[in-house]
Amino acid sequence: MxxxxxxxxxxxxxxxxxxxxxxxxxxxxxxxxxxxxxxxxxxxxxxxxxxxxxxxxxxxxxxxxxxxxxxxxxxxxxxxxxxxxxxxxxxxxxxxxxxxxxxxxxxxxxxxxxxxxxxxxxxxxxxxxxxxxxxxxxxxxxxxxxxxxxxxxxxxxxxxxxxxxxxxxxxxxxxxxxxxxxxxxxxxxxxxxLVLYVRRPGHQSQFSPLLQAQAKADNPFADLIGWIHTHLDARLDVLTLSERVGLSARTFHRRFVAATGETPGRFVERARLDAARLLLTDGVSLKSVAAQVGLFPAARLNETFERRFGISPRLFRDLHAGL
CATH class of the missing domain: 3.40.50.880 (Class I glutamine amidotransferase (GATase) domain)
Known part of the structure; x- marks a missing residue:
């Protein structure tokens, strides 16, 4: 004991x-x-x-x-x-x-x-x-x-x-x-x-980009951000997101940047990469990760991940899976 x-x-x-x-x-x-x-x-x-x-x-x-x-x-x-x-x-x-x-x-x-x-x-x-x-x-x-x-x-x-x-x-x-x-x-x-959403590795930030943005954003973007979180594999371009909140694309882009400090495209990419890191830590295959986070095919995941973190997703998984 x-x-x-x-x-x-x-x-x-x-x-x-x-x-x-x-x-x-x-x-x-x-x-x-x-x-x-x-x-x-x-x-x-x-x-x-x-x-x-x-x-x-x-x-x-x-x-x-x-x-x-x-x-x-x-x-x-x-x-x-x-x-x-x-x-x-x-x-x-x-x-x-x-x-x-x-x-x-x-x-x-x-x-x-x-x-x-x-x-x-x-x-x-x-x-x-x-x-x-x-x-x-x-x-x-x-x-x-x-x-x-x-x-x-x-x-x-x-x-x-x-x-x-x-x-x-x-x-x-x-x-x-x-x-x-x-x-x-x-x-x-x-x-x-314990009904946890995911086991979080120690190297993860105290604040996910989703939580950070929800803390700063006024409605309707807080609800939109929660929706993005559960639909990372969907089409999440400016037109799609602006239609969801009933704004023109130009107005949505301007208000989203003012509320969160990031463009919608940059925000969606960060959310996808954050989710990708968690899945890779759990040892999920690159093909499956790419599909689940909307960075398909795997070559797109590899390019985006390496540009952001300076390391390939495969190597990241090898270093962190099971920790």
Whole structure:
């Protein structure tokens, strides 16, 4: 059994803990269904033990830090929080006294979301490449210059330290851990059980072009962008898109650029390439990827992908498939 410990504190973000924990328990469920022994045991730990309230008001029962003495811990994860409870945790005497010693004994040390600030404050991330919530990347880099903060990655594994970006990316990181511990098939089964749209690799940006554009665009383009996302294999030229929102081609082009900062053609290409990277990471054939993302035939996919990323889609798949 791999002992997974989550460090929580008053005001912690519940999903930072419950999301990854659901992945590990989901892996146990998948193993049980196969007649195989369980792999993970999960424990919630706080400075003093007892009930701890999350920021959403949900209270969890925890063991105290002293309970960890003498235990073999496989993975130690620090969850994140908003600024006030996070600062209190960073300054908590018991956490500052105990965590550095425990960190040196574990196979995997990590954080979810802004939990990286706690590890950084303890000097446990010096010299590492790390990820954290997009809103905390600049403050983390400024406060701890010994860190290499990757503002783009969903999660990062560097020399045994695992750090993830905002909130739900803890699920992606936990799935990567399961794939590493067991296999990609178990991780994929857990992702399916959790009804995830896709297993996201760590190198993917925190924001897809679709989400970025939806955040900036006014209606009707937010709905149009969602439609584009599910119809990447369709004809998505300016005329088709403008007719869908009831505008002339010229008016649509002008308003789309004003709302998203990109031409429709450039935006559609980015969305297609973003989807192509995810499919390639899952090991999908080039021909199938080209058809699914609307860059068919494969020669068109190859040309567009290499022009954008400086690497062929085949080589990208070979490097990243299964990660």
């Amino acid at each position: 791999r002992h997974i410990v989550f460090i929580v504190y008053p005001g912690f973000e519940l999903l930072d803990m419950s999301g990854p924990a659901s992945v590990f328990t989901g892996a146990n469920r998948a193993l049980t269904a196969r007649g195989e022994p369980l792999c993970y045991g999960i424990e919630l730990v706080s400075a003093t033990g007892g009930p701890v309230a999350s920021s959403s008001g949900v209270v969890v029962q925890t063991s105290g830090l002293d309970h960890l003495a003498g235990q073999t811990i496989d993975t130690l994860l620090i969850v994140g929080a908003e600024r006030a409870p996070l600062l209190q945790a960073m300054r908590h005497p018991a956490l500052r006294k105990t965590l550095p010693g425990q960190a040196g004994k574990v196979r995997r040390l990590g954080s979810v979301c802004t939990g990286a600030f706690i590890l950084a404050a303890l000097g446990l991330l010096d010299g590492h490449r790390v990820a954290t919530h997009w809103d905390g990347c600049a403050p983390l880099a400024q406060a701890f210059p010994a860190l290499n903060v990757d503002a783009q990655a969903l999660y990062v594994e560097d020399k045994g330290c695992w750090t993830s970006a905002g909130v739900t990316t803890g699920i992606d990181m936990a799935l990567a851990m399961v794939a590493s511990d067991l296999n990609a098939a178990i991780a994929a089964e857990v992702a399916k059980r």
